[in-house]
Amino acid sequence: MKRTENIKKNIADALELPQDIVLDLPKITMVGNLQLCVENHKGIIEYTNNQIRIYTKLGILRVLGKNLLLKNIVLEEIVIVGEIKQVEFYD
């Protein structure tokens, strides 16, 4: 498993392919601290006003902030708006 990952990464590097597609990683885009967009997620684990936890391939992505709101949620993408303070990955 680890080996195939490495091969994939090398191929992606060699061909300059976007890594998020080849490695199936989440792509996280932020607009200041107002908006956060997570593409390629695997589902939502927890949602409260102050904390949102999203399951991704790398583990759990935790977004901390104030007045968080799920602007929209579809199969590939989650858009969070509000006052974002902290974004972190943990297992």
Add this chain to the structure above:
Amino acid sequence: MLILRLWNYMRGYVIIKIEGLSLEKFINACVQKGIYLWEIKRINYTTIEAKVGIKGFKVLKRLSRKCGCRVYISEKNGYPFWAHKVKKRKMLLIGAFFSCILLMIASSFIYSISIVGNDKVSKEEIADALNKVGMKAGVNRYFVDIRDIENRLLMELHDLAWVGIELKGVYAKVEVVEKVPIPERVDKDIPCDIIAAKNGVIEKVIARNGDAVVKKGDIVSKGDKLVTGVITRENLPNPLYVHSYGEVYAKTYYEATKSMPTVELKQEPTGEKHKKYMLRIGSMELSIGGGEIPFTTYITEKSIKAPFFWRNKDFPVEIIVEEYLEVNETQVDLNIDEIKKVLHSDSVQELMKEIPAEAEILNSTIDFYQVEDIIYGNMIIEVLEDIAEQKKIDL
């Protein structure tokens, strides 16, 4: 994004409240099923609020039972719901439709006719003629042929050279151009006299044909016979009728009196202002506020604020703002020589309009006299001009 919101509005959506414990699971399930949820808000530990499309909502209801959540609709939004509401109130729709039709019908009538461009022909005369040819207030604009009416009006009134009717909404503007009368010319074969066109003192009579009946120094008034076309000689049994022509030069006098006060009232604003507001509806004026004017001497500035314009027509509701500026009045004596100069040039200007271009100016005098505070200037210009005018002899 406006376009997205508009799209959602057209499709229709509901704001739902979801109650349950494992709400995240429920959201995930929705996403898996392809239900689009947006603007998800956490209200408290067991409730969230979200927006969902109409189709999505139907699927969501079934799903909620599986997840052990309860779904309530808190608000319905969008065009389909609105349309449904309107459908239930058919009379409203019918009323709106009929009021539109009524407005269209009402605005197809001509309510007022204004006549412009007439000078010699009176407005009443034109209005009567318009009435006769079928154009009057209250007639439907779609039932009258404007071009036809223009032609018929021209036939009705011979003094008009051109008629143009313009419809502006419910208002018809009739523009007319009058015929300029052609100076009467007497044909060469027709016997005629020469008469005076103006009052004057005869200076020279050149009768190229016909017998002069006046001589130098005679005072004639307008219409007097100067040269006759009826020639009687002792050896002629019957008088001979000829077409007389020639030039008759006479001194004519043009007079003008102008006046001007010697003192001028000078108004200097003190800077104090007072405003008054009025609402005008139709011809009714209502004072809104402002109260009494606190000044004894003031000038008034009026400005009108119309709330909006519609089709170049003034809306009958206006707000009139009257501004009163306090002024100090002082009387200033003017230079008399200065006044005389102004009076002189004014009089000359006025008289020059009346004097024909080919006339020769012989003399001009101006007399000034003062009555109380007013100076009068009486100007007389003496002119030498041809006053001959031909007139047919009635046999």
